[in-house]
Amino acid sequence: MLVLLPPSEGKSAGGRGKPLDLTALSLPELGAARATVLDELVALCSGDEDDREKAREVLGLSEGLRGEIAKNAELRTAPARPAGEIYTGVLYDALGLATLSPAAKRRAARSLLVFSALWGAVGIKDRIPSYRLSGGVKLPGTGALGTYWRGHLDAALPEAAGGGLVLDLRSSAYAAMWKPKGELAKRTATVRVLQSKTVNGVEKRSVVSHFNKATKGRIVRALLEEGAAPRTPAALAATLRDLGYAVEEPSPTGLDVVVTEL
Structure with a gap:
């Protein structure tokens, strides 16, 4: 089973460690494609005040996030850490990679891919620096990143998916980067989380961001701990019911x- 995850907008600090090695990801x-985006992002975020203001506008950052521009300018030399430690937020808190059992951690290293506007997709053990680049950004040279990555990922991901189930938990901006085709699409399962409330005796369902992210994180954790390996979307549904969903x-x-409830 291959699990496709979205990144988090917020990321933990890089801390200490060796800088990025693109060849080790x-x-x-995807190495050449990654280098192209990385080089443009670093160049965009380097320079004088006018250059940094342009970068802020291109990246869609608020004034309070101006410090992210300086961080991007140093990506080539910044300390790198495993992606599973860099990405934070509700989904990753619920997934709790650090507290998985040893067997579940090994499964996570084999089966989890995090999509990224900068890297295309990375494994949770891949060492990357903390960065800021959203999937909806259009860089001046590279263009719309969703479009840019599509062709590169079309060539790389079918082989990575192998013959098993693909569990696609990406948000829309990152789902646009790669869409499974043909036979692979038939064994790719997507999950929507609906919160159910009863109002005046009538059930109402809605998609709530916090419930969506937390539940997806818990689902992945449960599958990893269980060692589940469903091969079809229908088998995944049966497995999740067995797990209490x-x-x-x-x-x-x-x-x-x-x-x-959450």
Whole structure:
């Protein structure tokens, strides 16, 4: 099973460690494409005050996030840490990579890929620096990053997916970077988390960001700890029900997980 995760906008500080080595990242066939985006981002964020203001506008950063520009300018020399320690936020807190059992950690290293506007996709053990670049950004030279990465990932990911299930938990900006095709699309499951509330005796369902992210993190954690290896979306639905989730199947590859509380 291959699990596709979104990154987090906020990231932990790089701390101490050796700088980035692009050649050591997973999916090495993406090396040249990664270098292109990295070089443009570093150049964009370097320079005088006018240059930094342009970078802030291109990256869509608020005034309070201006410090992220200086961080991007130093990406080539900044300390790197495992991606699983860099990405933070609700989904990653619920996933709790650091507290997985040893066997589940090994499964996570084999099966989790985090999508990124800068790296394309990385494994959780890949050492990367903390950075700021969202999937919806359009760089002056490279262009829209969702479009840029699509062709490169089309060439790399089918082999990485192998013959098993692909569990796609990406948000829309990162789902645009790669869409499974053909036979692979039939064994790619997407999950929507719906919060169920009863109002005046009537059930109402809605997508709530916090519930969505936390539940997806818990689902991945449970699958890793269980050592589950479903090979089809229908088998995944059965596995999640066995794990205690309320699951509906509105389409052959789409699952709705219904929750009532966080």
